Amino acid sequence: MSKGAGVQPGAPVQPDAKTARLIDDLRARAKALGFDAIGITSAHTRADWHEKLTIALDRGWHGDMDWMAETASRRAAPEALWPEARSIIMLGVNYGPDTDPLQLLAQKSTGNISVYARNRDYHDIIKGRLKDLAGLLARRAGAGVKVFVDTAPVMEKPLAAAAGIGWQGKHTVLVSREFGSWLFLGAIFTDADLPLSEPHAESCGTCRRCLDVCPTNAFPAPFQLDARKCLAYLNIELKGQIPRQYRAPMGNRIYGCDDCLAVCPWNKFASHTKEVKLQARDALTTPAxxxxxxxxxxxxxxxxxxxxxxxxxxxxxxxxxxxxxxxxxxxxxxxxxxxxxxxxxxxxxxxxxxxxxxxxxxxxxxxxxxxxxxxxxxxxxxxxxxxxxxxxx
Structure with missing residues (x-):
């Protein structure tokens, strides 16, 4: 394994025996830590990522999330965030619920909290595990490492797709054949050249359930999201009053919105494939x-x-x-x-x-x-x- 020694950006690295053993050990440790998915991609991103981000920002789809525009150059290119980065290890934790979260929408006197927020804060769940795994890589390979869990301008979903964990669905969320739309994502940046995983092909086909279920028509087109119309943006990110036209569609969703995730056909596997069960707090599942x-x-x-x-x-x-x-x-x-x-x-x-x-x-x-x-x-x-x-x- 080398650290930037003449490897072309994005080119697969043929691992030697030592590197192959390291990758096997990393995968084994990741599983022991409770990660359900792992893949490796290059820190040198595809050019179209920046283009897609620019289009979304130019159209104002980010709404009040000014930080997206302020960090656009670093968000679109991991090497801009850390110039020494060569490889990125992407990891996922399955948080698929045991029951259909859309059933709670009919319980109108109950607050509906998004599935991901019914557990302990996912930043706390994942960050310690990432540090443990990154420490193993640093010790074994003498590599520099940095870990990120939604705390820096990192495009986790495209990176996870490039790392073969899944693909970005028409609702823009990462979809996995094994875990549906229910994955927490984290990233380990490293200055080591690691063997790359095969990217996952987009596999939504003709399905458009996620688009059709949206209560506010927040998807201008497949694979595009106008956050200004998204209920999860409106009831989490928006700092002012919720616009009148979106209040009735909000129903009893008091934090987030799971509709487009919950109808994904690939979810049928998610609740049965958890390595470590994430327990939702009863008080946050059906609060009055x-x-x-x-x-x-x-x-x-x-x-x-x-x-x-x-x-x-x-x-x-x-x-x-x-x-x-x-x-x-x-x-x-x-x-x-x-x-x-x-x-x-x-x-x-x-x-x-x-x-x-x-x-x-x-x-x-x-x-x-x-x-x-x-x-x-x-x-x-x-x-x-x-x-x-x-x-x-």
Whole structure:
């Protein structure tokens, strides 16, 4: 094994016996650590990755995620992130659920949290394992290593596809024959030239279930995603109020959206092929909206300790819960929306008005509006009393 000694970018490296043993040991250690998939690709990316990223950014599909534009040059080229990088080991952990997450959409008084966020934060789950595996490579090969788990401008999905773990589906998520759309991904960059895995051919065929199931038509075309219309973007990344036209389609999704992942036909294998079972927390699987709406900041932090939901922050989380309340059709939840009409945070007050108006009888709405609207100094919040509750989508 060499470190940049005259190997052409992206060219397969014929391993000697020592390197072959190292790769076998890395694969064995990865499996012991709980990784379900492993592959190796070159740090020198295909030219079309930068082109595709540029098109998405130029069209504004990244929405408020300014960091995507700010880091575009490094995101499109791993060698720009670390010039010494020669090879990238991509790893995946299967988190496929045991039941269909779409069934929870019918339980309208229950909050629906994306499958990946029902476990402990995947950054914490994977990063320690990556460091362990990278340490083995460093010791055995004297190689430089860096590990990444969604914490740097790394295009994990195209890299994982190039490493043969799967392919990017029409919903832009990585799809695997063994694990469907349910893989956490992590990367180990190294300055060592390692034997490359064969890329996986795209295998979606004529299937378009992921495109057709999207509640907000967030896919302009197969393999393209306009994040500004994606419910997962809107209820996680968006810092302001959720646009009115997307509130009803949000249903009871209070963190993320699994629709396009959950309908993938390849998922049929995912729940049966886990090396290490990831246990979802019961409290995050079917939480009652009534209980969530009562959470103060301390209660929110306690409930979502070690969960990716905690990064959302209390205000945006309650915003999401209130939208779900408004979509519940449950009059027993009117008081939960009404109690938030005087919340100090204007984003929460605005969402509370929308939910209250959706649930409460018209005479009750008129009375509360008269009491509160004159005291409201935030024009955006005040406008919620007049906004269309069910605008055409």
């Amino acid at each position: 909206l009534a209980d969530l709406a009562d959470l103060d900041d301390a209660g929110f932090r306690k409930l979502f300790a070690a969960s990716p939901v905690k990064r959302l922050g209390h205000a945006r989380f309650i915003r999401n819960v209130l939208i779900a309340l408004g979509n519940s059709g449950n009059p027993d939840l009117i008081s939960r929306a009404e109690q938030r009409l005087s919340d100090p945070d204007p984003m929460i007050r605005a969402a509370a008005i929308w939910a209250f108006r959706r649930l409460a009888p018209s005479d009750r709405v008129a009375a509360i509006r008269q009491q509160t609207q004159s005291r409201e100094h935030d024009m955006a919040v005040a406008s919620e009393w007049d906004g269309d509750l069910t605008p055409p989508f």
